[in-house]
Amino acid sequence: MDYKKLADLLFPDVTLTKEDLEARYPKRELKDGAIVTRFAPSPTGFLHIGSVFTCLVADNFAKKSGGVFILRIEDTDQNRKIENGVKLIIQGLNRYHINFDEGVDVDGNDYGNYGVYTQSQRKDIYKAMAKYLVSIGKAYPCFCDEETSQRDKAIQEASKELIGYYGSYAHCRNLTYEEVEENIKAGKKFAIRLKCESNADHKIVVEDAIRGTLKLSDNFNDVVILKRDFLPPYNFAHACDDHFMRVNLVIRGDEYIPSIAEHLQIFNALGFEPIKYAHVAPMQKMEGNSKRKISKRKDPEANVAFYLEEGYPVDGVREYLLNVANSNFEEWRKANPDANIDDFVVTTDKMSKSGALFDLPKLNDVSKNVISKFDAQKVYDLCLEWAEQYDKEFASILKENKDYAIKVFSIERGTPKPRKDIAKWNETKSAFGYFFKELYKPTCLDDYAFNYEKFNKELLKKIVDKYITIYQQETENSIWFGKIKELGVEFGFADDMKVYKANPEQFVGHYGDVASIIRVAITGKANTPDLFQICTLLGYEEVIKRLKLASEILSN
Numbered sequence: 001m002d003y004k005k006l007a008d009l010l011f012p013d014v015t016l017t018k019e020d021l022e023a024r025y026p027k028r029e030l031k032d033g034a035i036v037t038r039f040a041p042s043p044t045g046f047l048h049i050g051s052v053f054t055c056l057v058a059d060n061f062a063k064k065s066g067g068v069f070i071l072r073i074e075d076t077d078q079n080r081k082i083e084n085g086v087k088l089i090i091q092g093l094n095r096y097h098i099n100f101d102e103g104v105d106v107d108g109n110d111y112g113n114y115g116v117y118t119q120s121q122r123k124d125i126y127k128a129m130a131k132y133l134v135s136i137g138k139a140y141p142c143f144c145d146e147e148t149s150q151r152d153k154a155i156q157e158a159s160k161e162l163i164g165y166y167g168s169y170a171h172c173r174n175l176t177y178e179e180v181e182e183n184i185k186a187g188k189k190f191a192i193r194l195k196c197e198s199n200a201d202h203k204i205v206v207e208d209a210i211r212g213t214l215k216l217s218d219n220f221n222d223v224v225i226l227k228r229d230f231l232p233p234y235n236f237a238h239a240c241d242d243h244f245m246r247v248n249l250v251i252r253g254d255e256y257i258p259s260i261a262e263h264l265q266i267f268n269a270l271g272f273e274p275i276k277y278a279h280v281a282p283m284q285k286m287e288g289n290s291k292r293k294i295s296k297r298k299d300p301e302a303n304v305a306f307y308l309e310e311g312y313p314v315d316g317v318r319e320y321l322l323n324v325a326n327s328n329f330e331e332w333r334k335a336n337p338d339a340n341i342d343d344f345v346v347t348t349d350k351m352s353k354s355g356a357l358f359d360l361p362k363l364n365d366v367s368k369n370v371i372s373k374f375d376a377q378k379v380y381d382l383c384l385e386w387a388e389q390y391d392k393e394f395a396s397i398l399k400e401n402k403d404y405a406i407k408v409f410s411i412e413r414g415t416p417k418p419r420k421d422i423a424k425w426n427e428t429k430s431a432f433g434y435f436f437k438e439l440y441k442p443t444c445l446d447d448y449a450f451n452y453e454k455f456n457k458e459l460l461k462k463i464v465d466k467y468i469t470i471y472q473q474e475t476e477n478s479i480w481f482g483k484i485k486e487l488g489v490e491f492g493f494a495d496d497m498k499v500y501k502a503n504p505e506q507f508v509g510h511y512g513d514v515a516s517i518i519r520v521a522i523t524g525k526a527n528t529p530d531l532f533q534i535c536t537l538l539g540y541e542e543v544i545k546r547l548k549l550a551s552e553i554l555s556n
């Protein structure tokens, strides 16, 4: 068979050659160990938190090794495409400080020397390489229709044979030139299949950067590499794109592990160097006592939009994701509490083979820590940015009281043990709302976290009423606190802890209880930062107003 002639018959218009492409996309000049990798989303617009995770890892590999991180758009499946899908994905990733060295920008323009970076615009490359394979006798046209493959499949299932296009089921593998020509003249459409030279008994061994040594059954199937519409399925686009973009590490989901053998056969047939893989297991979460993968359908936290709406700061999410990416992150963070997160080097050997375990309470902890290290201005800016989107009322209060709000966020901040009260901006209002007149609106006893079991409301009211008569805006915390103790003594509370502990039954309570009563009367809350600082910030009139309101509600 004259394969060149066959190739020209199938692809009369294709003049681009493998040599042309090898020259157009030369090997990259890289320093030793530099990793060239890519993120290759379909433009569905949906950005899974697992994708952000994988991108953070891939970006870290590329940047730390002096390599390249590429964005490639895999849009050959037109059904999954949505308008603005690419833009949404890029914007989502940019928020997490993931920027690509090459790829497509938000306006759909290419940048980089190994483009174009959108698969639907690379058809000439796929056709050229399919033609090349036909011309060297490694691929052939298949005219079988859906009906034939359904029928074969039914036979294979019934006789418990392997499902696929191989052996006697590979009907078109040995067509003569004349038969092919006749089919084409009759207007029959064809796909291109790779001639498989292996079988299912053969095993291959692959070193995966994350999974380690994988032993897999070889591919036995004459797989389609170009569909009837001349668009490539994933396998062929993967080989052509990753080779000509000179990628040297494919980081992708582990659902592709069963196809590795097929992919490497395609690389081999094309005369490409085999590529290295790092297969990432999907993120897991606990459900009861078992782990399962985070599902786009079931779990709101699968979608990055969730983190935006809840108001998780970007730094908190990034810190958390690196935390679950590498088991040694926590140790690193302990040793370098103030280091920039970008200084951490992610390694494949410290990644989980079975999938990073994602857990919201842990994210909250990490995020609280991250926020506790922000200065008050940053808390203000980020919280306002969130509120402008998701809580307009709170946003306008923050804007109208900017200096005051920054003072509020400054309480106990910048100290060696800063407060860790919020994990995300949607908690700010409930954590700090009582500082703002506009938001502090108790109307009934339930709005006050008094310990009603220990102290009845008559006593509470008496204490509050008395405090109204003696309260003054003090400049010294110790003087202010001394007055609280005195107030307690008047109502039978101990002003000395040791004395109280020796004979608790002789007292109504101790001075801590009194402070707590005053705290609740002024803020509604049992837990707040330093009450003296709160009173100072609120100012004399507001404190008195609040005490009077508490007294009134206590008398109902």
Ligand code: GLU
Pocket (backbone or CB within 6 Å): 039, 040, 041, 042, 074, 238, 251, 252, 253
């Ligand atoms: N478009 C593929 C996906 O979204 C990319 C897989 C890969 O990275 O090769 O699953």
Ligand code: ZN
Pocket (backbone or CB within 6 Å): 141, 142, 143, 144, 170, 171, 172, 173
């Ligand atoms: Zn066929």
